[in-house]
Amino acid sequence: MNKERWIERAKELGIDELEIYEQLTESRSLSWFGGKMDSFTTSRVLGTSLRAIVGGKQAEMALEQADDAQMDEILSSLAEQGRIVSSSDPAALRAPEKTDEVKSRKNFVKPSVEAIREALAAVEQKLLAFDERIVQVTAAEWSEEANVRRITNSLGLRIEEKGMYQIIVAGAAARQGEEIKTDYKVKVVEDLSTFDLDSFVKELAENLLGKLGGRTLPTGQYKIILEKDAMTSLFAVMSSMFSGDMINKGISPVRDKLGQKIFSERITVVDDPKNTDTLDVANYDDEGCPTRKKLIVENGVFTTVLHSTKTAMAAGTESTGNGFKGDYTAPVTVRPKNCMIVPGEKSLEELCEEMGEGLVITDLAGLHAGIDPVTTDFSLQCSGYFVKDGKKAFGVTLVTVAANYLELMKNVVAVGSDLEWSYRSIACPSVLFTGAAISGE
């Protein structure tokens, strides 16, 4: 694609400004099952998306064949898409801006296919040998990806950022009598040759075996700890409440709460795309706006609304550098990037001691359906373990936890210290709450 030619031709066809976003992704994955290679996948995809400003309105298109021969047809369609927009919200592309660029601290060493096969075979063998109740290794998989994103626009913006990851995933099933439980684990692997397979296997196996013999609880109100993974998945779904888009539209539950206390004073939320501890460091968002560290919630007070260029213009403010795409096919939306609840001092064990008696929730299911994003009422299937006298007593399964998220977040007793980014761009430590409704028998 001759980008300069596309930008020139766009102007001739009545498009005021044009942005060309390209993402080149090369990936490889290998999975293992039943003592042999199960599948191998390799790919190379160059995706392009175009964003046009037509009379102050925005139009977007994603393409996988950006052939110069289709230039006129595609640009004309963009112009039509822009003209139909009747919302009064203005849109604009970004001119180049300077920022101090940082790099992720991750140092990936690409392993050979042979080394990957050996590692996956070892994971399967070690898991099966760990305990006779582990009856199947449901998944042992290696995935790696290298990607480059380039943003070019008619205002002279030229940005290129590279990303990479390597992860290992293992899943297993354990049986005890008629009961079957499953669990899985994902780890980022910088260098497979020095990766500690034994601890990886041990962690997965112990979590899995801990689920066996689980029982339900009598329905009632219990003190709860949302363990870090469960806390993270719930927070990730709820994080859209800080989006300038949701707030502008008036459908965020905190739409009129800026400057007010929305959570317990024990909760501080930071969004920092340049956090070099994370897997995916972004110096610029997907519009080319430089990113920066922000306090979204400071000691319980809602202090920053996240914005893209468009939502910021509608709100009469500046972008916070949070205009991101899911991938090149997705439009720019407001998204947190490397966002966390700031960890506290206590380990999970200390939180359990402090709770005395209650439920530690390690897994939440049905997050895509069981939450009302407007009221923040939720009711979700969960599992974990019951704590008595500050110590783990027995596994708990097939219960639901229900609460109103905003209410729950006001009732924080303590925030744990166990924050772990792993492959995520949103992370939380474990948190102890005064209580929630648990439904079982």
Place this chain on the structure above:
Amino acid sequence: MQTKEKLEQYLSRCMDSACDFAEIFEEFEENEMISTLDQKVEKAERQIISGLGVRLYRGVQSVYGYTNEMTDEAILPLIDDLRAAIAEKAEDGAEDAAPAEKKPVVLTRVEYETRHPVKTDYRKVPLQEKAALVFRAEKAAKESDERIVKTTGKLLNVREEVQVSNSEGRLISDVRVRTRMMLDAYAKEGNIFMSGGDRPGGGMGLEFFEKTTPEEIGKEAARSALVKLRAKDCPSGRMPVVIDNAFGGVIFHEACGHALEATGVAKNQSVFAGKKGQQIAAPCVSAMDDGTIPNAWGSQNIDDEGNFQQSRLLIKDGILQSYMIDRLNGRRMGEASTGSGRRQNYKYEPTSRMSNTFICAGKDSFESLFEGIEKGLYAKKMGGGSVNPQTGEFNFAVDEGYLIENGKISYPVKGAALIGNGAEILMNIDKVSSNLSRGQGMCGSMSGSIPTDVGQPAIRVSAITVGGTANE
């Protein structure tokens, strides 16, 4: 799409390796989404998804590669990478039969008549006219009650062309067209702010709105939001539950459908593995997965492996009849594909998936479902859910629910979730009414997100754990 000769050349090159089967999936999809807020167009987006995926089998091992660069320079090295990956020695020794003599692949195009004709091609209708359809729905929602303070709408149009060719000489194409409107209405009364939605769709063009008018969609979204304004907290605990028709079928989809997919069954990772011919549901339950229903949301002419879609009887009178099987897992199970191989697009290797899955109509009257229930839950509209096929544990959200008291529908309740074990719930269905209908959804699994219909008549489950918000 590549020419027949080009595909023959690629497939022959694939077969010149240790593989025993090769397949090429080509795709060209265009889609368009118009988003509105309060009867104004917020944005109109278009996507073109286009690429190809190559798959090689050696026994039950598979290797897959995909790219959107449709040139020999990109495709030939991809094929060679796959040939190399499949050539490596099988880990458990050389159990392979001696490789068959490699003959060049000769393709024969399979012609057929479409079951899913399209009347109004969205590409030929100006954006303005399509936006007007959404405005009609928003207007109807807003005018239905003054407490409706906001509406958002989306119109999705998809046209997907696929072509599948394989080393058995099969060359076959399909065009899938889908239309869906998604409307959300927001109701406000005092400090209470609630949303309600309606999201119907079909495997057809814009003629969809001749049968289901935008006004009906708008009014339904508004009705659903307004009911929730007066909803109280939902009680918790085990109780009888009546689940109404259409999207209520998500219970079967989650609790049973996923566990009947060969993806889990073939690897003994499903609670229903090895249960064919056995009773897995109450005798009043029969269920189908039918990918051939004309112009349905989850229908196709052919699956994404080039096999004709089928109508599959999964359960008859409680007895398990059939699984949903794709080609690769068919090999593992020693059974033929049931035409169930599906994928989101060329970036995914296909696996066994549902199409339009539903519990068949029964004989009980709707009213009789409530008889004798002292305290229970009536789930009129379901939200989504999920399942772990290996343990059978599932959950789903009740979008619009009511308490049942002394055999009668009482007040609306909010925030209810249903959880349980699929194998157990199927046995606990004790009444099935006759008002069968289907609802539309997107189903996510290993091979991506695909359109599927769920469905059922109203059913009664004698006991299920309801997770509510009320403190009792």
